[in-house]
Amino acid sequence: QQQVKQSPQSLIVQKGGISIINCAYENTAFDYFPWYQQFPGKGPALLIAIRPDVSEKKEGRFTISFNKSAKQFSLHIMDSQPGDSATYFCAASIKNNDMRFGAGTRLTVKP
């Protein structure tokens, strides 16, 4: 049973474009929604995270949009760069409980 569904599996974007990755969750008790970035051969690293009491969080070129009623959240990468090429994972967790990860999106930014 996959509690966090992520799409698309892969994404190709031109340099300077906007990359959008979507996630949907089932458990309304989730209260923390991070995004992790993983480069080949490396472990995942926290990129940005949001709590359900806000609808948007922005850090530089990265923005999380959160829709509590639809149980969806998304990562937007503005002005995408080749250095952003990586696999991105959304996740969700409940306080003091396991973190559940999406299946990942492989982003390729073409120069």
Added chain:
Amino acid sequence: NAGVTQTPKFRILKIGQSMTLQCTQDMNHNYMYWYRQDPGMGLKLIYYSVGAGITDKGEVPNGYNVSRSTTEDFPLRLELAAPSQTSVYFCASSYSRTGGDTQYFGPGTRLTVL
């Protein structure tokens, strides 16, 4: 700080063999985790520990064992390796386990069971 370190980086096992994946963190974190990452499946939690001497099962614990004798080390033991355990294994740590605390991941161990 080295952060979270894992050894070995790669390993090939034969069916039925056993091995221990090593994980060490130097951030004085109380919480440590073991995940496996399968293609197209994201990361799944195998075991976690809230401190020395305390461990608990995650989502996919079967076929694995852990121990936590010190704050720094959290080894993962595979007994009777099976092809289904072919995966990339990540160790992670965090200061606490309350929602919102960053988990720091090691570089991973790629294990193949033939």
